[in-house]
Amino acid sequence: MPVRKQEAHRALELLEDYHSKLIKPQDKQLRLAIERVIRIFKSRLFQALLDIQEFYELTLLDDTKSIQQKTAETIRIANKWEASDGPIAYTNNDDKLYHLPGGGFLELLRPGNEVALTCGEVGTDLRGSLLPLTQALM
Numbered sequence: 255m256p257v258r259k260q261e262a263h264r265a266l267e268l269l270e271d272y273h274s275k276l277i278k279p280q281d282k283q284l285r286l287a288i289e290r291v292i293r294i295f296k297s298r299l300f301q302a303l304l305d306i307q308e309f310y311e312l313t314l315l316d317d318t319k320s321i322q323q324k325t326a327e328t329i330r331i332a333n334k335w336e337a338s339d340g341p342i343a344y345t346n347n348d349d350k351l352y353h354l355p356g357g358g359f360l361e362l363l364r365p366g367n368e369v370a371l372t373c374g375e376v377g378t379d380l381r382g383s384l385l386p387l388t389q390a391l392m
Contacts, residue, residue, distance in 0.1 A: 266292070266295065266296075269288065269291070269292060270292060272288070273285060273288045273289065273292065276288070305335070309328075309331055313327045313328065313331070314328075
């Protein structure tokens, strides 16, 4: 059964709610596994948003490129994204550090229920839930 758009945007929120209810000692393994899923999802979503922004600015907004060049680059990037297993390489450094293309890194910090993302490439600290970003993609 296909997932409807209005249900899909709530997926992360529902997963985090389910995770917060796992308080019994016997829930520890499931809780850790769900934390891993959430962490991977958020990091890949953030990287995808960076890739989209870079593509938009460097390709589509470049007035020096012709429609044919923009089309060719769009097809090339679509093929690249379809063929890749993931846009980032994960480094197991306390389960927080992800290397980005171009030599940068992304560090996940967990103050409370917020997620703080520090992008080492640009030195920007982005705080808050990524849920609004998932909704924007749906």
